[in-house]
Amino acid sequence: MNDETFAVGPDNRYAKYARLQFDWPQPRVLRVTMSNGKMNSADEKMHGELGMVWRDIDSDPAVSAVILTGAGKAFSAGGDFAMMERIIDDHNTRIRNWKEARDIVYNVINCSKPIVSAIRGPAVGAGLACGLLADVSIVTKTARIIDGHTKLGLAAGDHAAMVWPLLCGMAKAKYYLLLCDQLLGEEAERIGVVSMCCEDDELDAKAVEVAGRLAAGPPAPFAGRNTRSTTGCARPGRCSMLRWRLNSWALLDRK
Structure with missing residues (x-):
């Protein structure tokens, strides 16, 4: 594996990110x-960055x-x-967080580049939203997926x-979203x-392998044009996520 790190330069669009490497x-x-450094929990900075980076x-x-x-x-x-305490106590923080949560979901869906998530350990909240909305999601056997919203007195939100x-x-979704039981990787x-x-x-190597195969497929502009042509995808009332996934990847397979 090539461990070349991203070279930070004056035109580096990724230099502005503090919680993402x-x-x-x-x-x-x-x-x-x-x-x-805190089990990658989404503080206010990371929450905003997870909505912005996909653009x-x-x-x-x-x-x-x-x-x-x-x-x-x-x-x-x-x-x-x-962050949660500020959301409860401050109206402006709450409104900003809601907008960022919407951006996380829609910007992942609308990103024209195929996304592979590599999940180990706990996966909760905004990070989990990105992980499960990815086109290919790979987990370890001991990964722990938890939605968690209803334990906080909130409706299951974001991507869920x-x-x-x-x-x-629907039956399994209701079970895990209502009870907030952890879902282990194998299950x-x-x-x-x-x-x-x-x-x-094996997780990191598998993710690189899958992403490498995707990168070697049709060029991104082709994928982007045809993915956009199937949307509606970001508006659940217009087109289901499942239909979008199937249609966009069927188009990617065409040369």
Whole structure:
């Protein structure tokens, strides 16, 4: 694997990010690593960055595929408690957070570059939204997927109400979203919440392999044009997520 790190320069669009790290494990494959030293929990800075980064990636001609992962032994441990307290106490913070949550979902969906998520450890909140909305989601056997909204007195939000029923069916989606039970990696693969499951020491290599294959496929402009032609995708009333995924990848297969 090529461990070349992203060279920060005056025109580097990724230099502004504080909670996301960037490197290139293969040519044209950009790896985005959530990192804040606190199990990659989404504080206010990371929450905003997870909504913004997909637009930068979408417009970057050097990127043909993306990997999203977390630093260390966690993917993302969910919302930072300090951020949650400010959301409760401050109206402006609450409105900004709601807009960012919408941006996270829609900007992942609308990104024309195929996204691979590599999930180990806890996966909760905004990080989980990106991880499950990715085109290919890869988890370790011991990964712990938890939506968590209802335990905080909130309706299952962000990606959950939109995509969980499409991935695993309404009955399983209701069970895990209402009870907030953790879903381990092997079971997540079995019921269809994620694409595949592997051993922990295989995760990074598998993600790079899949992303490399995607990057070697049709050029990004072709993929982007045809993905956009199938949307509606970001508006659930106009086109289901499942239909969008099937249509966009069918178009990608055409030369």
